[in-house]
Amino acid sequence: MSKILEQLATAIIEGDIDNTPKLVQKALDEGLEPLSILNDGMVMGMNEVGRRFKAGEMFVPEVLMSAEAMQAGLKILRPLLVSSGAKLLGKVIMATVQGDLHDIGKNLVGMMCEGAGFEVIDLGFDVPAERIVQAVKEHKPDIVGLSALLTTTMRQMAYTIKALEEAGLRDKVKVMVGGAPVDAEFAKKIGADGYGSNAAAGAELAKKLVGAA
């Protein structure tokens, strides 16, 4: 691995938000391929972050800093990658379903997905099924992530999936669900493609759903 890619991986691990874009620029100036900068530098760093988090050596606020550093670097890389036609990890739409104002779990999954290299479009909380359908039409995401904290609102996940079916969009996107009352069995029952038991598992699942893990 070249020195600059190693430095970039370290910057991601350390959550160095200021330095990461500078290193990305430096790598581009040195003539490295954008895809190599992403995969051999930044993603390597993020993989190490994932390993350390799982092993209990890194903590959520630190992982989020790494994710932020990742985003700061991707801001420069993304247009270049798109114009070069490289395959990106994908786009995720995140929403807390209608009737539910609980935001933090969904935010955590979104941030973890960003850290993994996804582009995340956050629709916020209390989002009606129609708005999600609308957003899928507009953004053409790979994945829709639905969150609910309440047993009273988790039904709304099923309605949302139904709305996607009725709009003829269900086979165009993968749907992942999560939240305290949700489990794998419920996910299966309502016809979702997967369930994540926490934010890190959610990001892992997203990678799996796009065939990247």
Add this chain to the structure above:
Amino acid sequence: MRTNYRVNSGTRFHVFSKDQLEQLFWDTLHILEYTGLDVHHEEAREILKKAGAWVDGIRVRLPSYMVRKALSMAPRSFTLWARDGDPKKNIHIGPGRAYFGPGPTCPNFIDPYTLERRPYVKGDAELVAKVVDALPNIDFCESLGSISDVHVDLSALYEFAYMFPNTSKPIVAWSFRWDDSEAIHKIAITEAGGQEAFERRPNYVHYCEPVSPLVSTFEALDKLIFAARHRVPLVFTPCPIAGATAPCTLAGLIAQAAAESWMGLTLAQTIAPGLPFFMGGVTSILDMQTMIFSYGAPELALAECGLTELAHYAGIPLWNTGGCTDSKTLDEQAAIEGSFSVMAAALCGGDLTHDVGYTESAMTGSLFQLCMMDEAIGWSRRVTRGIEVNEETLAVEVIKSVGPNGHYLRHPHTRKFFKTEFWYPTLCDRHNYEEWSAAGSLPMRERVIAKVREILETHTPPPIKKETRDVIEKVLADAEARVKSTDTKKK
């Protein structure tokens, strides 16, 4: 601007009011002045008599001024030093601090591999010292057992000789009599760099135990005199049994324990003014149904807290008791009894809390109990650290900047404080069900066993000096020769 702001950041609780403490203090002095103790040591009686004590046969009564003078000479604050100089392992005795460690001399031990209860043997002292060295919330070392497979007179010496190389944390050492005290001291001062270096930075504490009610035995005082003359910090701790060898009522239990300790204190300060001295007491009850001296009773924790307050009122540190249980195995009872007494000890700031790791009412030492209590001590220490209140921790501006329905996960304020404000467990499991079951659905008991074994297999304690290793070999050989010649004479 804030003015006259009173910072009270620790969590505190009190058993006694100021009047109660005053009454306990003066009534303890009354016991020493008018009842006195039987002192089974001629030289000790002479020293005390010369200092002003009233001696009638073996009965010694101390006029209150003598005890108050001794209390005024004993330090409230001093340091016990790690033998390798590691500042994280030093123990700074003083107000608002509480330290923890195992206890001595259980006949049995839970084998960390077979999980059997069996007699305590030589190698066990090494295992205990190693685990003590590795656990972050265990601060000093005792052996959790009495070695059964050496000559009966040498178990204390072998124990120290095996513990000393396997932990650099300060050791609390017991002994039978003057000669094994001397051998232990030789090992410690060699590592410290001589007697004077040791006096400046003592790396072990000498433990002796008088008998309740109101008896200072020859052995206890002889060892006390040894320690005082060599300026070894002292623990002098009776073991009064409420309802049997002490009053059934906790106030009387505490007063008697204090009187028994202060006889030792007065003698020690007369010989060696300013000698660091821990008054003691394992103060618990005789269970009137089983006849067991209970190590899991709430009265133990409560009386220890009361005794701690009396000690601090009198201006000296306390040898406290906690983290122990009457349970025979690593179970829910062991966790409840151990954790509550640990919490009580942490709350009252009992200076050195020993017997962490005792099970079966002190009959069996357990590394598993010790390891589980390390977690309970960490938990308790987070509570006693209290809640700091200032502009930064109140975070009014942070709350404003995040606003309704925002979140704090990415805020620099969170990043600054999440590691110090929160305590992170190492044994208590906080994973969700899926993760917990994926890791094997291990209950606490299994996690504790795994952690102890991992420490035993991976932890390397800091080494001792070569000359200390040589001295250990020599004192053991000399001691073996000594007991051999005594045994031959006896025949």
